[in-house]
Amino acid sequence: MDVRRRPANPILREKADAGEQLIKPHKSHQHQQQQPPMKASDALPLPLHLTNGLFFTIFFSVMYFLLSRWREKIRNSIPLHVVTLSELVAVLSLIASVIYLLGFFGIGFVQTLISRPNPDGWDVEDENTEQFLLQEDSRSGTCTTLGCAVPPPPVPSAKGLPKISQPAAKAAMAVEKPAPLITPQDSEEDEEIIKSVVSGKIPSYSLESKLGDCKKAAGIRREALQRITGKSLEGLPLEGFDYESILGQCCEMPVGYVQLPVGIAGPLLLDGREYMVPMATTEGCLVASTNRGCKAIMASGGATSMLLRDGMTRAPVVRFATAKRAAELKFFVEEPMNFETLSVVFNKSSRFARLQSIQCAIAGKNLYMRFSCSTGDAMGMNMVSKGVQNVLDYLQTDFPDMDVIGLSGNFCADKKPAAVNWIEGRGKSVVCEAIIKEEIVKKVLKTEVAALVELNMLKNLTGSAMAGSLGGFNAHASNIVSAVYIATGQDPAQNVESSHCITMMEAVNDGKDLHVSVSMPSIEVGTVGGGTQLASQSACLNLLGVKGANKEEAGANARLLATVVAGSVLAGELSLMSAISAGQLVSSHMKYNRSSKDVTKVAS
Ligand code: ADP
Helix, strand or coil: CHHHCCCCCHHHHHHHHCCCCCCCCCHHHHHHHHCCCCCHHHHCCCCHHHHHHHHHHHHHHHHHHHHHHHHHHHHCCCCCCCCCHHHHHHHHHHHHHHHHHHHHHHHHHHHHHHHCCCCCCCCCCCHHHHHHHHHHHHHCCCHHHHCCCCCCCCCCCCCCCCCCCHHHHHHHHHHHCCCCCCCCCCHHHHHHHHHHHHHCCCCHHHHHHHHCCHHHHHHHHHHHHHHHHCCCCCCCCCCCCCHHHHCCCCCCCCCCCCCCCEEEEEEEEECCEEEEEEEECCCCCHHHHHHHHHHHHHHCCCEEEEEEEEEEEECCEEECCCHHHHHHHHHHHHCHHHHHHHHHHHHCCCCCCEEEEEEEEEECCEEEEEEEEECCCECCHHHHHHHHHHHHHHHHHHCCCCEEEECCCCCCCCCCCCHHHHHHCCEEEEEEEEEECHHHHHHCCCCCHHHHHHHHHHHHHHHHHHCCCCCEECCCHHHHHHHHHHHHCCCHHHHHHHCCEEEEEEEECCCCEEEEEEEEEEECCCCECHHHHCHHHHHHHHHHCCCCCCCCCCCHHHHHHHHHHHHHHHHHHHHHHHHHHCCCHHHHHHHHHHCHHHHHHHHC
C-alpha cells in the first residue's frame, strides 16, 4: 500500500540505507540507532555463515552415511534395528544438526516478524520517517488522512478466485473505515444518518428530501461514500457550492464539485462589438492560442457572423403494421393544412416553442419524424420534447394504429455524430468570416497567407476527406466549443454536433490577404435553463452580455452566444493553423503545456 511504502525514489532509499536522516529523529530514537539491538545469532562462537555451513555439512554427510548403511543392511538381510556405534554417533549428530537448523530458521522467522511490524512488509525506520511518508502520500489523495493504515480490501473476487466470507469481508472493511471527515455540531445525529446510508437503511438519493438541507445531504453522502469505498475524496471540494441550485435540475446525488480554471480570450471583435470570451479548460496553450487569433482578427478590423437558421430538433420513431400506413402518416404531416394544425398543438407546450418543420424518413414500417422548432433563449431539448409529445398524443386520434416506440428515435440527432445535423443543421447554424491582412498574418500569426491556404486545403479539407470525417473539416473547433460550453453552462455532451465545422481559407485582394471562414451548422446553446443558471456559469454569460432571457426579443441572447462561439472558433482555427504552418505546434505546447516554470520564463 502506498501509505507505508518505503521511498520508491532510489535516492531516498540510498539515503535511508546510509543512515542519513530524512527528518531529525527524537532523542530516544537516536539512542536506539547508536546501539543496535542484540540478535540471537550474536551468541554463536563462530560467524553465522560459518556455523550454518558447518551444520549443513554435518547434516548432509550424516544423512549420506546413514542411507548407505541402510541400503547395505537391506542387501545383506541385516535387521535395521541392529545398530553399530558409528551409526549411533551418526544418528545423534543428525538429531543435533536438525535441532540447530530448526532453531536457526525459527529465530530467523521470529526476527523477520519483529523487524517488519506492518503487514505490508514495508519497514518503517521511526515514526518521524513514517510521518514523512504519510505527509507525502496525503498529497496524492490516498486515504491516509482518513486514518487508513492498511491496504484497501482486495477487489471483490472475480470468477475462479476464492470468495471472501461475509463476516470476514465486514471485519476487513471495519479495519479500513476512514475516520469521519465532517464534524458538524450535531455530529451524533449525522453519524447515525451516515451509518444508515452505509448500511443501506437510508437510500442515498433520498437524503435531500429527508434532511431538507442540500448541503448537509451532500456532506453525509460524501462521508458515506468514503466509508463504503475506503477511498478518500480529499481534493474534491464540498464547501463553497450552492447545492440547492442544482436540485432537480442539474445533478443528482452530489458529493462535491470539480474545479476548472477559466481563462479569457479576447477581445474578440465580432460584428462591431468586443467580447471577452471565457474558456474553461485544462489544456495548456488553448486560451493563449485563441487569444492570439482574437488579436489577429481585431488588428484586421474584426469578424462578421450570420445566423442562418435557428431550430432545435427531436425525432420520435413510430411503428405501424405496414409500410403503407407509415407512408400515409408521412404524407399527412407534410400536408400544409395538417402542418398548420399540428403547429398549433405543438406550440401550446411553451410560450417560446414555435414549430418550423417536420422532416420524415421511413425505414420499412417505421416512421421517423424530425420536428424542428425555435426555442427562444433556451437550448430547447426539453421544450421540443414536450411539443412533440403533444403532437403524438394528438395524432393518435387519427392514427390509432400508430405505435409510439420512442420519443427520440435518433434521427434528431442528439449527442451523436450524424450527417443529418451536418446537412440540415440543429440548434443555431452560423457562418463567420474575417479578412486577415497580410502584415497581420506575418507579424501576429508568424506565417504566410499562401502557407495557410495550402495547409487548410491539405489538412482541413483533403486530410479530413481522407479520414472519412463527418463535419470535422477543421483544425480543432471542438477545443473552443467545449471550453466555452463548460464556462457558460451549456451541455458539454452536445459538443459532438456543435463542433461540426468546415474551415475555409482563401487568398484575396490579389493574393495578399487571407479570407478565413468557419461554417458551423449545429451550435446548440441556450442562456436560460440547464447549467446556465448556476452562479459561475451565469457569471461567464454575464461577461458576454447574454445572461438569462433577452427581455426585448426572445432568443436574441442564445443566438448572440452562438455567433460568439463561432467567432471564437474562427480565432482558434486561425491561430492553430498558423502554428502548424509555421512549425510551432510542438514548441508552443512545450512552452505552455508542460511546466509552469517554463511559462514564467517565457513571460519574463
Ligand atoms: P431546455 O428546453 O433548453 O432544456 P428548459 O427546459 O429549462 O430548457 O426550458 C427553458 C425554460 O425557461 C422554460 O420553462 C421557459 O418557459 C423558460 N423561459 C423563460 N424565458 C425564456 C426565454 N426567453 N426563452 C426560452 N425559455 C424561456
